[in-house]
Each structure stands twice: as C-alpha cells, then as structure tokens.
Amino acid sequence: MSETLQNLEFTPFILSFKLAGITTVILFMMAVPLSWYLSQTKSKAKPFLEAFTALPIVLPPSVLGFYILVSLSQNSPIGAFFDEYFGVKLVFNFTGLVVASCFYSLPFMVQPLQGGFESLNKNMLEASYIAGKGKLQTVFEVALPNIKPAVLTAIIITFAHTVGEFGVVLMVGGSIPGETKVASVAIYEMVEIMDYTTAHIYSGIMVIISFLVLLSVYIFNDKQNKKIGGFHV
C-alpha cells in the first residue's frame, strides 16, 4: 500500500484540473454574452438556441464525442483548416480535449448565468441605460455583480463537470499519458488492469475534492442570499 502511494502518479489529476481550468475560463467568456442574449431576447430563435445549448445534458457522451471526432479530425474541413494554417491538430491531443470540453460543459455555464440574468430587476437594468451606460458596462458593473451566487455556481459546476467527464474525453483524446490521460480515464484503466488499490485512491481523491468544491459553493450561496436578500431591492 505504502509502495503504491509512493509511486502514485499525479499527472492525471494535474491534467484534469488544467483541462477544467482552461475550459472554465474559455466558457465563461463565451457564455456571458450568450446567456445575456438569451435572458434579454424576445426573438423566436430563443427556444431553438436554448435547446441546442442544452443538448450535451441529454446526449450520450459517445454521440457528442463521435460528432466532435468526425468534425475535427484531419480528414474534416475544420480539422484540415486548423492543421494547415495554424499547425494545430484538434483530436487525440490536449487542444482537442479543450475544444470537446467546451461543447460538453456549455450548458452548465450558460444555464445558471441565464437564470441569474433573468432574475434581475428589469427596472434596475433600465436605470443603468437611462444613466447613459451601454450594454457592456451594464453587464459588467450592474448585472454580474448582482448575480454573484449564479456566477459562482456556473464557474464551479462547469469546472467540476469538466473534471468529471469521461466518455467524450476518451473518444476525442484517447489515453495518451501526460497529454490526454485525465483522472477519470486513468481510473478506468486501473480497473481494466485490475489495479484496485490505485483505482481506490484515485476515486477517493475525486470524491473528496468534488464534495469539498460543492460544499463551498452551497456555503457561499447561502451567505450571499442572506446578505442580498433576493435580487429585487
């Protein structure tokens, strides 16, 4: 047991958290404008966009992984374009994992943000416009600071969900040590080769980290809700 602990490879965890961190940052930048648009629009396109955004929640990861693989591989126009002009391959490497994770975790970032934006007092946003402020300034100085619990939920759940992904990662990334072998894939492999000790340790670490992350979100949100006392002030 102690020998196993000494030889324990932490690279899969570091990869998992690096992947989750980068995905979260990219998704936050993409999701703020998208969820703001969804919360404010009266367009007939809204339900279509919402359904499309929510697809990764219901689709089997293998379906998502399959389409991403097909559309980003070097044989596809997109994959060929990136390979030719930027020298970047989009599958079976870390970059491919980031792209796949951005699709996979999109709803977990968009939905809490959209809910937060929708809960804001419309008059308050209009007061900001009347004060001469544009949309950008209103979003960053009025809207986002008043939905801190939603922002935190979106960020943490996206991060945690990306750490927890398995199917898409396996299909798009394979299991290249130090490149695409993230924690969830590593655990799967340990079980496959019947190294249950390592699988136990890896799984235990995942459970503890995930629980602590979720616990801190709920504690923070409870405090915030007591402080703000609802959004309508």
Place this chain on the structure above:
Amino acid sequence: MIHIDIHKKLHGSNGNMNLDVNLTINEGDFLALAGQSGSGKTTLLRILAGLEISNGTLKIGDEIWQDEKFSLAPQKRGIGFVFQDYALFPNMTVEENLHFVNKDKALAKHLLELTELSSLKNRVPTTLSGGQKQRVSLCRALMNRPKILLMDEPLSALDPTMRTKLQNEISTLHKEFGTTTIMVSHDPSEIYRLASRVVVLNQGKIISDGTPKEVLLKTSGSQKFSFDGELLDIVKVDVIYVAIVAIGQQLVEVVVDDTQAKSLIIGDSVTISTKAFAPIILPHEK
C-alpha cells in the same frame, strides 16, 4: 418646450386600445399624469425615456428624440427616471449609486444633503427603509442634471407620513433645479401639492387637461363639497338606514332613506355631497 405626438397600439388587461397623446409641455413645468390603471400612463413615460417604441414624434427644445425614421437611444436622452420600486443598484453604496450616473462629487454631496441622506452615504440599499431608498432614487435621477425628470408613481409604496415628507423634498428639488417633471400619480392631494398641471388619461386618450384646481375639485353647480367613495354596507337602524362609505382611507356613515337604500348597490362608487350648510374645518390634533 416639449412636443409629444405619439401613437401606439397597446394590448392591455382591458383589451386592445390605442395610445394617442398630443401634448405640449413648457420648460420647468411640473406635470402630473393621472388616470385609471391600464390607461397608458406608464407606457407614455417609458416612450419618453426611450424604453419602448412607438409611432410619432418627440421634440425636446430643438432636439428631436423621435420621428418617423429615428429614435434616440435612452442612453443619449439625458433624462432622470424614478421607478416605483426604486430600482437601485444593490451592489453599490448610496454614494456609488449616485456616482454611477455621474462622477460630479459636489452635486452628489449637495443632493444627499438636501435629502438628509449624508449620514447614510456608505450604506447599501438593502439596509435602507422604503422612504430612504426612494430618496436615493430621486437623487440618482437628478445626478445627470436631466432635461426631463420622469417619475412613475414614486411614492405609492410609502406610508402617508413618509409620502408627505418626500412630497416636500420633491418640491424643494423642483424649485432648486427647475427640472421639467412628469409624474404619474393617483393621489389627488399629492398632485395638488406638487403639480402645476394635470393631464388625465383614459383608454389611451387625454380626457382632461388643466390646473389641479380645475381638474381635481369635483364640486360643480351649487354643491359646497363632495367626495367620491365606495359604498361598503347599508345597515338598518330602527326606522332609518345608515350607509357606510369608504372615502380614501376613512369610513363615514351617512343617513339614507328607505327608497335610497333600496336603489343603492353595495360596492358601487358613490358621491357624497352637501350644500345645506357651510362645512367647518377643524385641524387634526397632532
């Protein structure tokens, strides 16, 4: 001079109607907009603010805010708007709420002093009372030295004492800044105290327009005084009937005879008037 000539189809709770308003307002006027709910008052304010689209023209001095092809963004109109629910920014302190509009520190200080809010300037809105919040909202609306101040039932959520206090403050601020003001209000005493002109809307059309005295004083003919109220109950007491009528916040009893009692329906709007004697006014004990 402010020229308003706008039309808009509204789909309200009372079915469809056309908002048709043609109005000229003098600079520095204090205009009260009255009328039943759903008559288009709030929509008119929102159109003036640029928050809602309509057909027609809006001309403020030599500036065109809206014509057939063009509508100036709310950001560029330079107005002040006071919402019924205050709409303060909860993430900012009182002072920051004001500075968000305009960094003019001297003006913010002056406004907070006028409204006795200086000691609360570092508090966040959630810790304030309704009256305090509305005063902050009023100060915030004046921070960009607006050409027009729009107020949508600013005092309706407050208790009567606070209302009177804020009416005085609104009056002080209006005298000091001389801002052309349009206020939606249901309260006749408030309109009488603050406004120099009243416009009453009904089903999207102007049905009366004049000074508060002309529009609000209900007496006509030889009546000395009259009140509108709601008939709550008719009680038989020995040989007479007593009608109980709610007038504003008060309940009064009026003696009615047998035929009258039978013709009145509980829940009706009624007018109580008299001309037989000169009423006596006694001050309330404080």
